[in-house]
Amino acid sequence: MKKLTFFTLILSCFLLSCEKEKLTKATQIGANTFSCKVNGQILIPNNEAFSVDAISTSLVLNEDPNFYNLKILTNYSKTNPSKKIYLTIYKINSIGVYIFSGSDFRYGEYFISAPDNKEYNSRTSNIGEVKITKLDLANKIVSGTFSFEATNKNDPNDKVSITDGRFDLRLR
Numbered sequence: 421m422k423k424l425t426f427f428t429l430i431l432s433c434f435l436l437s438c439e440k441e442k443l444t445k446a447t448q449i450g451a452n453t454f455s456c457k458v459n460g461q462i463l464i465p466n467n468e469a470f471s472v473d474a475i476s477t478s479l480v481l482n483e484d485p486n487f488y489n490l491k492i493l494t495n496y497s498k499t500n501p502s503k504k505i506y507l508t509i510y511k512i513n514s515i516g517v518y519i520f521s522g523s524d525f526r527y528g529e530y531f532i533s534a535p536d537n538k539e540y541n542s543r544t545s546n547i548g549e550v551k552i553t554k555l556d557l558a559n560k561i562v563s564g565t566f567s568f569e570a571t572n573k574n575d576p577n578d579k580v581s582i583t584d585g586r587f588d589l590r591l592r
Contacts, residue, residue, distance in 0.1 A: 447588045448554040450561040454494055456505065456585035458530065463503065465494040477589045479562065487511040489525075490562065492587060504531040505582070507566060509550050520548035520568055528568040530580055540570035540580050548582070560591040 441462050444453035454475050455464045465474035476493040489510045496503040509518050510525035520526045522543035530540040542548045548568025555562055566585035572578035 443584055444586060444588075446563075446565065446586045448561070448563040449588065450556075450559065450563075450590040451588045452590055454492070454585075454587040454589065456566070457583045458503075458505075459580055460583075463496050463505070466497055475589065477562065477591055479557075479591045482511055484511070487513045492589065501533040501536055503533070505529070506531075507550060509552075512552060512555070515552045515555055517549055517551045520546055520550075522546060526550070528566065528570060528582060530570050530582060538578070539573050540578075541573060542568040542570045544571050544576070545569045545579075554588075561589070562591055563588040 441464065443457070443462060444451075444455040444464060447453065452475060455462065457463070474495050474497075476491075478489075478491045480489045480491075481487075482489050487510075490507070490512055491509075492505075492507040494505045496505075506529040508525060508527055508529075512518060518526055520528065520542050528542045528548050532538040545568075548566070548570075550564055550566040552562065552564040554564070564587060566587070567581075567583045570580050570582065
């Protein structure tokens with residue numbers, strides 16, 4: 421009986437420790453979080469192999485002083501090959517939905533490093549959006565959600581679907 425109880429205890433501990441990776445919480449406090457699904461696989465930025473940040477953000481005043489340009493760059497070095505996601509949204513000035521349009525410099529990109537060396541972007545499909553849910557310039561916080569479809573620039577039949585994206589970032 422003791423062996424059965426011990427075995428059950430060990431099995432329970434093992435099963436509880438095998439928790440699936442989850443998307444980051446959708447917060448609006450500047451927690452420096454970012455996550456999404458690429459074709460259903462969860463990606464959360466990490467940067468063990470590079471000397472650059474796992475997440476980099478910039479908000480720059482546009483040539484029109486009523487708008488800003490937002491760029492978010494992420495690195496995923498735990499995956500093999502490593503991956504990157506870039507979001508570029510020009511001419512934002514408030515919370516709201518910004519539809520991807522290559523002509524307006526609003527797009528998403530997904531990169532896979534060597535040996536695959538694949539580059540996907542939403543500029544050809546123009547399917548995607550970023551929803552800014554918080555834009556706090558005083559406290560330097562930007563939060564929101566995103567999704568987009570991207571096509572391999574060398575193979576128009578090779579596509580990826582980026583879904584359930586969320587970010588809560590401090591601006592630098």
